[in-house]
Structures are given as C-alpha cells and as structure tokens.
Amino acid sequence: MTINLLLNLAVAAALCGLIYWQQTQHISFTKRVLTGLTLGILLGAALQLIYGVTAPVIAQTNAYLDIVGSGYVKLLQMIIIPLIMVSIIGAIVKLRDAGSLGKISFLTIGILILTTIVAALIGIMMAKLFGLTAVGLTATAAEVARGEYMQGTLSAAREISFPSMVLSFIPSNPFLDMTGARKTSTIAVVIFSVFIGISAIGIAAKKPALFSSFSHFIDVAHAIVMRMVTLVLRLTPYGVFALMAKVVASSSISDILNLLNFVMASYSALFIMFAIHLGLIGIAGLNPLRYARKIFPVLLFAFTSRSSAGAIPMSVQTQTSQLGTSEGIANFAASFGASIGQNGCAGIYPAMLAFMIAPTVGIDPLTLNFIVPLLAVIAIGSVGVAGVGGGATFAALIVLSTMGLPVALAGLLISVEPLIDMGRTALNVSGSITAGTLTSRLLGTTDMAVFDSDAELNMDGDEQTI
Numbered sequence: 001m002t003i004n005l006l007l008n009l010a011v012a013a014a015l016c017g018l019i020y021w022q023q024t025q026h027i028s029f030t031k032r033v034l035t036g037l038t039l040g041i042l043l044g045a046a047l048q049l050i051y052g053v054t055a056p057v058i059a060q061t062n063a064y065l066d067i068v069g070s071g072y073v074k075l076l077q078m079i080i081i082p083l084i085m086v087s088i089i090g091a092i093v094k095l096r097d098a099g100s101l102g103k104i105s106f107l108t109i110g111i112l113i114l115t116t117i118v119a120a121l122i123g124i125m126m127a128k129l130f131g132l133t134a135v136g137l138t139a140t141a142a143e144v145a146r147g148e149y150m151q152g153t154l155s156a157a158r159e160i161s162f163p164s165m166v167l168s169f170i171p172s173n174p175f176l177d178m179t180g181a182r183k184t185s186t187i188a189v190v191i192f193s194v195f196i197g198i199s200a201i202g203i204a205a206k207k208p209a210l211f212s213s214f215s216h217f218i219d220v221a222h223a224i225v226m227r228m229v230t231l232v233l234r235l236t237p238y239g240v241f242a243l244m245a246k247v248v249a250s251s252s253i254s255d256i257l258n259l260l261n262f263v264m265a266s267y268s269a270l271f272i273m274f275a276i277h278l279g280l281i282g283i284a285g286l287n288p289l290r291y292a293r294k295i296f297p298v299l300l301f302a303f304t305s306r307s308s309a310g311a312i313p314m315s316v317q318t319q320t321s322q323l324g325t326s327e328g329i330a331n332f333a334a335s336f337g338a339s340i341g342q343n344g345c346a347g348i349y350p351a352m353l354a355f356m357i358a359p360t361v362g363i364d365p366l367t368l369n370f371i372v373p374l375l376a377v378i379a380i381g382s383v384g385v386a387g388v389g390g391g392a393t394f395a396a397l398i399v400l401s402t403m404g405l406p407v408a409l410a411g412l413l414i415s416v417e418p419l420i421d422m423g424r425t426a427l428n429v430s431g432s433i434t435a436g437t438l439t440s441r442l443l444g445t446t447d448m449a450v451f452d453s454d455a456e457l458n459m460d461g462d463e464q465t466i
Helices: 003-024 029-051 056-095 099-129 141-152 154-158 162-168 185-202 208-233 236-250 253-258 260-283 288-305 312-321 327-337 343-361 368-381 391-402 407-442 448-452
Strands: none
Touching (some): 003 029, 003 056, 003 236, 029 236, 029 288, 056 208, 056 236, 056 288, 056 312, 056 327, 099 260, 099 327, 099 343, 099 368, 099 407, 185 208, 185 327, 208 312, 236 288, 253 260, 260 407, 288 407, 288 448, 312 327, 343 407, 391 407
16 A cells, blocks of 8 residues: 555545544434535545546545445445335235235336436427537547447347336246346336235235234334344445545546536436426425425435435335335335336436437437437336446437437447436436325325424434434
C-alpha cells in the first residue's frame, strides 16, 4: 500500500466514524443517510481534485470503498429471496382468499406498465425539447467498443418475445431461482411462494392442526427475516457513503460536459415523471409531500446503488412501516417493479434513444407511425427487464432492434451512462412504490394511521418501530 492510499482509507474510516457517532446520538435514519451521501460526494470530489480521475490511487481507493458499498448491496440481495417468500406466503395464509391475489397482481402490473408508457412519452417530449439527435456524434475508442458489445448481444435481445418472457416467469426449478440465477428469478420466486400459500390455505379446513403449525412456522420465519432486514438496513448510511464516493471520484467531468444536453434532457424527464408519481398519489387522496419525505431514503439508496433489485428490502420496509401498505401488496409491488415496467430504464431511456437514432436512418421520430409502435414495443419490452445495473441496456436493445434502428449508436452515451443510470434507477423504485401505494389505496387496505404519522422509522432498537 502507498502512503496516499493509506491516507485516503484513513479519511474514509474517519468519515464512517462520524456516521457511527450520529447513530450513537440517535440522529434520525434519514439524516444519517443524507450525511452519508454528502460525505461521499465530498470525499469523491476531493480525491478527484487532488489526484485526477485517471490516477491509479483513485482506482485503488475505489476498490476498498467497494468492499463497503458493493458489500452492502450484496447483503441486501442476500435477504431479498427470504423476505419475498416469508412475506408473500404469510400474507396469503392470513388473507385466506386466493381471489384477492388476482386483483393485487392485475392492479400492480397494470399501473407499472401504464406509468412506463407515460414515462416513454415524457422521454420523447424531452428529447424533442432539447433537440437530441445522434446525427453528427463522434465516437471515442471506449464508445466504439461499447457499440460493438451491444451489437454482439443483439442476437440475445432478438430472441426475446412476449410469450417467452411470460414463460420465463414460471419456475421450473424454484431452488435454482432462489439463487437468483435467472433475470426473472425474483418473479419466479413470487409465483412459487404464491403456490405454497394457496396450497396451505387448501389444507386449512381438512387439516387445521397442520395448517396451524405451518402458519406458526411462517410467523417465526417472518420475525427472523425481518430482524435480519433491520440489521442490514442499519448499514445504509455507510453503503450510500461508499457508493457515492466511488461514483464521484471516478466520474469524468469533461465527458459529462460533452453530453450535457443529453444529461439535462434525461434528468428533466426523470423529474417530470417523479412529479407525475406524486400527482397520482395526490389523486388517490394521500398527502404527496408526506409521501415524498417517507420514500426519500429508499430513492437515495436506489440512486447511489443503481440496483432496483437491491432496493427491494428497503422498499418493502418503507411501504409497510411508513406508508401503511399491507405486506402482501408491498412485496408484490417491489418484486414486480424490479422486473416489470421500470419507468426509467424501460420507459424514458429507450424512448429517448429511439428518438435520437431514428433520424440517422431517415425516419421522422415525430410521426404517429413511429411513436405508436414505439410505445407498444416499450410496453411489451418493459416486461422482464432485469432489476440490476445494465437492465436499461437490455431494454434499449429490445426496443431498438424491434424498431429496426442501429443499436451500436447507443454506445455513444457510455461516458454518461452511470450518471444517468442513477436517476433512472431511483425512478424505477419510485414507480414500484407508487404502484404498491395506489394498489393498496384502490383496494382499501391502506392503514391511514401509519401513513399520516410523522414519526420516522427507527433502525436502532431491537424491534422496528415507527
């Protein structure tokens, strides 16, 4: 280790110590997360200012920061499958009504896909407003390599069809899906859990003693898993700190400035779609400002981690403990939202890319003959997008190839991809929480006492409290 690396790590450790001190002083969870974000930005900016973005010590420091940042994300991914299984099975056992599952699924998926179509329209509008086009853009070596990579994965995207996407949700080997081996493993585990829950209900009348034992087992498993969720979520401020420091330290300001118009257009579309989410919450009779304040820590984590799937545990926790959404609906919304109808990755991004690239092959992107098929392809393609970093690329491949547009041109945006992906992921998670909240509200299951409470989630006690 060099002296510079040791100094960098010592400063990072001291900043983590400051976050820990806040925890000992019982500073609120939201404020600690904001502190982690701020300290991460400051550390990343300082490292880049002192050493320069291409300095080897930056990469070495980021490798150690990654132990905290990516390690935290991996811990969240570790608890996703157990959380989904015990929560959904427990919810079904308590409901004793398999018919309500159909309503929950239909409303949740319907809201996710409809908001994705709206997001795509917003993306087209912002692309037009900012005059985005791929005509005349030049490529560096990295961008050419990215374009070649996308061209190489095109065959896999072309093999995807709506029937094959739906078929991929069915768990032929649920134990394999519990390992997260497939892009649609999360949905497959949801379906498997539903089958277990419905099967348990089926023996309730004939074998009440066995049903009671199984119900008790699920209650115990649920309590243990939720305790594990609490332990992991306590690490959020440290994870946000490390993730943000790494992003800022390794981001090239010159590359961002070269594509500033695209960055501004993208974030304008993202903010407008966030506002639409809040508008839908207001229409449902809920306070949008209170809602926004309560989901902010989840969005902040999604922003820094760039992982929709990784945000599932925190999303479920927030929906149930802060928004008053029932546990079953919260798990359905968070799980489906990580793979279906991602407003940012599967809506705004491919729509903007298609609008930019269409003129390079002589297509007017403002005609209905182009926009209507584009929206249909986006709606269908939004099913099955993987909820991890890179899902937007796969969605773009599906849309561009189906529309007959050259996919390699999408590689021209690689230099600002991480910055844009942060906002897209936050919007994805916002869309899934919005779908869960609206579904719960429409079905009349929202606990308004919980939603109206101004108390914050406490992660420091032995039990989760509001």
